[in-house]
Amino acid sequence: MKIKGKFLAVVCCLALLAPAGLAGDAEDALIDKIVAAYGGDALLEVKTLRINDRSKGFRYGQSFSPNEIDLAHYNALVTVDFENRRKALQWVRGSQPNISLQHQIFDGTQGYSIDHTARTLTENSGITYSSADRRVSWLLDTVLARMIADERADAVYQGEENYDGAAHRKISFQADGFPRMTLYIESESGRISKMQRSHWVEGQYFNYQFSGYKRQDGITYAASTYVTRGGQPFEVVTARAVKFNPEVTAVFDLPVGYGEEKPTIDFSKMTVNKLADGVYLAGQNWGFSIFVDAGDYFIASGGYRGLKDRLEAVNAFAGVDKRLKFQVVSHHHNDHLGGMKEAAELGAVFVTVKEHVNAIRESAGVTLADDKFVIVDGSGSVAGGKLMVVDFPTGHTSHLLVSYIPSAKIAFTADTFFSRQEAGVPSGSERLSAFKKMFADHKLDVDYFAAAHSGRVLTPAELDAAINNIPEDEVCPADWKFCMK
Numbered sequence: 187m188k189i190k191g192k193f194l195a196v197v198c199c200l201a202l203l204a205p206a207g208l209a210g211d212a213e214d215a216l217i218d219k220i221v222a223a224y225g226g227d228a229l230l231e232v233k234t235l236r237i238n239d240r241s242k243g244f245r246y247g248q249s250f251s252p253n254e255i256d257l258a259h260y261n262a263l264v265t266v267d268f269e270n271r272r273k274a275l276q277w278v279r280g281s282q283p284n285i286s287l288q289h290q291i292f293d294g295t296q297g298y299s300i301d302h303t304a305r306t307l308t309e310n311s312g313i314t315y316s317s318a319d320r321r322v323s324w325l326l327d328t329v330l331a332r333m334i335a336d337e338r339a340d341a342v343y344q345g346e347e348n349y350d351g352a353a354h355r356k357i358s359f360q361a362d363g364f365p366r367m368t369l370y371i372e373s374e375s376g377r378i379s380k381m382q383r384s385h386w387v388e389g390q391y392f393n394y395q396f397s398g399y400k401r402q403d404g405i406t407y408a409a410s411t412y413v414t415r416g417g418q419p420f421e422v423v424t425a426r427a428v429k430f431n432p433e434v435t436a437v438f439d440l441p442v443g444y445g446e447e448k449p450t451i452d453f454s455k456m457t458v459n460k461l462a463d464g465v466y467l468a469g470q471n472w473g474f475s476i477f478v479d480a481g482d483y484f485i486a487s488g489g490y491r492g493l494k495d496r497l498e499a500v501n502a503f504a505g506v507d508k509r510l511k512f513q514v515v516s517h518h519h520n521d522h523l524g525g526m527k528e529a530a531e532l533g534a535v536f537v538t539v540k541e542h543v544n545a546i547r548e549s550a551g552v553t554l555a556d557d558k559f560v561i562v563d564g565s566g567s568v569a570g571g572k573l574m575v576v577d578f579p580t581g582h583t584s585h586l587l588v589s590y591i592p593s594a595k596i597a598f599t600a601d602t603f604f605s606r607q608e609a610g611v612p613s614g615s616e617r618l619s620a621f622k623k624m625f626a627d628h629k630l631d632v633d634y635f636a637a638a639h640s641g642r643v644l645t646p647a648e649l650d651a652a653i654n655n656i657p658e659d660e661v662c663p664a665d666w667k668f669c670m671k
């Protein structure tokens with residue numbers, strides 16, 4: 187909010203009573219100070235920006251073992267066109283030669299995802315000006331300085347705080363499509379020391395800490411950024427190069443001769459699919475569970491958030507009202523534990539390996555007695571063999587419980603294949619051959635393969651076709667020089 191000088195006297199007295207938002211001069215003065223610290227007109231007149239950040243991410247909740255936090259390697263090239271509100275992300279995950287790529291463009295009106303290995307170009311409405319860069323540009327303080335200068339009218343002064351041993355003033359703002367951000371401005375220099383935004387867990391925050399300020403072309407930027415999430419290390423930038431006002435035209439050119447990605451099934455609505463007598467696959471979006479009617483109760487496998495909704499949908503579909511007695515937990519990753527609190531509230535007993543008990547307890551958020559767990563070592567079954575589980579460790583997780591329903595010869599697994607396309611077969615991998623072999627080793631005949639992330643069930647012939655459909659290794663496109671490093 188901006189209040190002109192002649193109201194200053196009124197504002198000064200109101201400020202004692204009024205919320206911080208009315209103190210327009212405090213916001214203006216602080217934003218002026220930030221702009222000056224970051225280069226004044228040079229900052230405001232930046233038309234385009236290129237950032238090349240190499241960073242390491244800490245894989246909480248998605249590591250191979252529940253007892254260690256894995257490290258992920260990222261190399262991102264982000265191009266921002268402030269004038270035309272365009273953004274491009276060229277993103278490399280992993281280290282050579284085991285890399286995976288992501289290429290996204292928002293051209294000012296339309297978002298695109300580009301797959302250089304499959305040679306596809308796909309319109310994607312989820313890719314917007316704020317989301318196209320996977321938040322990489324937020325790692326750069328200069329971008330935040332420019333954003334708050336552009337959003338001056340809605341900024342709110344948040345008072346003073348001694349941060350990292352120095353006096354700071356705080357100011358928050360929310361740009362369209364972005365979360366609310368609070369900047370910690372060092373009072374003396376006007377530089378941004380920290381940006382804070384909310385975590386989806388209430389009361390927790392992402393804190394972006396900036397240091398090692400440099401000046402280039404009259405503009406200031408931090409050479410180092412360290413991000414914590416809920417107080418834990420989350421991401422750290424290990425190398426950074428920025429370029430102000432680079433030529434960007436070619437960056438927004440779409441590739442020529444690329445086809446469209448295969449159409450995928452719309453899973454936005456809850457669906458229940460009866461796979462066999464008393465066996466149902468229910469879910470929506472990325473979370474599906476299989477339910478086995480064991481007489482008085484259901485056994486479920488697939489632990490995404492929304493478990494209660496899926497149980498309710500199955501009961502309604504089958505015209506019954508049965509409780510959930512057993513919940514099979516595939517593995518310890520956060521997303522697959524999203525429904526554990528619901529399972530606990532439903533009074534279910536968890537079927538798991540002993541290594542994942544702590545993660546389940548933590549995720550459930552309530553005290554779970556030892557008799558709430560059936561511990562599987564290698565393989566096992568519940569409800570007199572109505573559902574079997576086999577531990578299938580992969581490079582993805584040190585333990586993965588795959589479910590098998592002998593009466594219907596149906597298998598259910600998480601994170602092994604993604605059958606979301608309307609037709610054809612999913613991409614294969616070495617893991618899928620091992621998956622097939624695992625059933626043969628256990629002398630289990632499978633007629634249908636269901637998965638936690640997709641509603642389409644595969645036949646053995648389709649699984650074989652997928653095994654023979656292993657995509658080529660991803661390599662840096664010829665014009666991605668930053669990627670070769």
Ligand SMILES: [Zn+2]
Nearest residue numbers: 517519582601
């Ligand atoms: Zn996983």
